[in-house]
Amino acid sequence: MVGAYVAFYSQRSVAGQSENFCNLAAWCVQDAYRSHGLRLLKALLDQPGYTFTDLSPSGNVVPLNRRLKFQQLDTTATLAVNLPWPRWGSGVRIIDHQASIETYLDVRDLQIYRDHARAPAAHHLAVIKGDRCCYVMFRKDTRKGLRLFASILHVGDVELFSEVAWHVRSYLLTRFGLAVTIVENRFVSAPPMLSVPLKSPRPKMILSSRVSPSQVDYLYSELTCVPW
Incomplete structure (x- = not known):
């Protein structure tokens, strides 16, 4: 060959x-x-x-x-620095355990999750606030030799994701050691706080x-x- x-x-x-x-x-x-x-x-x-x-x-x-x-x-995307952010009193929960994630997803996102649960580059979060759930899929990326970037691949609820983005970015830092989140404009209702436009998406x-x-x-x- x-x-x-x-x-x-x-x-x-x-x-x-x-x-x-x-x-x-x-x-x-x-x-x-x-x-x-x-x-x-x-x-x-x-x-x-x-x-x-x-x-x-x-x-x-x-x-x-x-x-x-x-x-x-x-x-078109933004690059946002991930900082620790307390969730006490916010009502936000973030779950990355497989069996637990499945119990919160709607039919469409559940199918997507099951199709990608073993995909080597995909990582999964269920972000829950009240009776709402946002399924987030991301990958770890290396830029300029540093494997510190989270690239968002799928967002189940754009409005909720934008609302709880601080907590998601904090979780990506503390749970996965990712210091920066790259998120395209299609996945957010407004640019994240403390973010700058990505010059060369x-x-x-x-x-x-x-x-x-x-x-x-x-x-x-x-x-x-x-x-x-």
Whole structure:
């Protein structure tokens, strides 16, 4: 074997319609065979009836995707420092134990959680306040050689997450040792306190005639399955 293109397949509900997704992941070809690398990509994109996503394209892949009519997702994000924050009297509980998380999630988030419970890069929280629950999925990321970053991948209740973000960020620091949270604007109703815009958010891309960039999430992909 001299080359491979890894892809993750899933069937999702988008606006009430079933949609087949092919998420492009790692693309590796030995140097002597680089001229054949595009054949791997063409074989994937020639599959009929799929929405294609590329959620972690390397620098030289981004312009190639653009030439192939991929659209770029809006990944505008903020970088927020995690600080210890007391939860006494707040009514907020945060749970990361598998058996306990399942008892609080609604049907949709329960299915997502069970599908990703063993995904190597995914970490899970149930954030509870009163009778409301927000399911949060995140991954640990390394930037500038420091594995101190939490990247949010899924938020079940944007309003509640924004309300309790201080407590979530404190938990990420004290429980997981993560000093900074990267959260895209899609996951919050307002920028978190003590945050700054991320200057160079990593690009994410889609090729589809049926699904718009705003309808894409990061589930069932290398972001949940491959730690780096």
